[in-house]
Amino acid sequence: MSPKVALQYLLPHRLLTSLAYRMARIRTRWFKDWLIGLVIRQFRVDMAEAADPEPRNYPHFNAFFTRELAPGMRTADPDPATLVMPADGKVSQVGRIEAGRIFQAKGQAFTAAELLGDEAMAAPYADGWFANIYLSPRDYHRVHMPWTGTLVETLHVPGRLFTVAPWGVQAIPRLFARNERLVCHFDTDFGPMCSVMVGALLVSGVESVWNGEEIPPYAHKPVRRDWRGRNITLARFAEMARFNYGSTVILLFPRDAVTLDTIATETVTRLGRRLGQVNALR
Incomplete structure (x- = not known):
């Protein structure tokens, strides 16, 4: 078993995830703008697809992460079957x-x-x-x-x-x-x-x-x-x-x-x- 897999068994999953939950809802402007910007750069998020493409407009990180798509950005396959x-x-x-x-x-x-x-x-x-x-x-x-x-x-x-x-x-x-x-x-x-x-x-x-x-x-x-x-x-x-x-x-x-x-x-x-x-x- 590799060290990173072994770590998955040792980490306090719920504690870390609860902390992430709280961090994702921090409204302090400098912090939430920094975190949103970091994720956009790190993962090359295409904000042009978002209903609101301006990252600073989101009140906290979770609002950015669950953002809506712009109308018409995705469509259903035209065959109804x-x-x-x-x-x-x-x-x-x-x-x-x-x-x-x-x-x-x-x-x-x-x-x-x-x-x-x-x-x-x-x-x-x-x-x-x-x-x-x-x-x-x-x-x-x-x-x-x-x-x-x-x-x-x-x-x-x-x-x-x-x-x-x-x-x-x-x-x-x-x-x-x-x-x-x-x-x-x-x-x-x-x-x-x-x-x-x-x-x-x-x-x-x-x-x-x-x-x-x-x-x-x-x-x-x-x-x-x-x-x-x-x-x-x-x-x-x-x-x-x-x-x-x-x-x-x-x-x-x-x-x-x-x-x-x-x-x-x-x-x-x-x-x-x-x-x-x-x-x-x-």
Whole structure:
């Protein structure tokens, strides 16, 4: 085990992430302008894509990091039968769920039941499809809907906050099934669909459009919320949630309802591009 991987096991994940949460909301002008400028330079953030391209206008770092895109900067694939990419970022993996297992990286896998924290809710995805999209610090940090869905249930699963950078994904077993995450179950006209917002080291929070801030607080036991009957329906390409720092979103689909495209690992993608095809509606 390399020293940087060993360090991931030793670091006080929640303490460091809580500190990052507070720092990201400091409104002292010189500090927040310095931090925003540092990230723009370090990660080559393209502010021309932002609804407000002036970095100094953001009241704190988190407002900058969760910035809106300018109107028309992203559009959905014009074919209404296609699933669309939920976010800007890089494709970590896209493929089939084989015997209930999701491929993470060479020599690494985890089960859908581990990821979702519930064997019964994972059952519809046996031998189905998954897509794993990594959002780097330079990316747009809002996650959108790949298809129109009505919210059924969420489950906040407690866990670690390992890095989700590519080197960590390759080295840390079952990483995505071990990190703190918000599991969002939807009902669609092709069947169930799941979107999992996976936290990571220094990821200071997850917010949903229907309930605001979901993480923190950090969970000590699973927190389940039933949204049936609330009529929370989000359209294809609509915003669903956001990370208050870069992380990973994982999508799950049933076996026969859709077919995902073959997309190479590390492919740079953008919100709204084609992810796959819906085969049949109920």
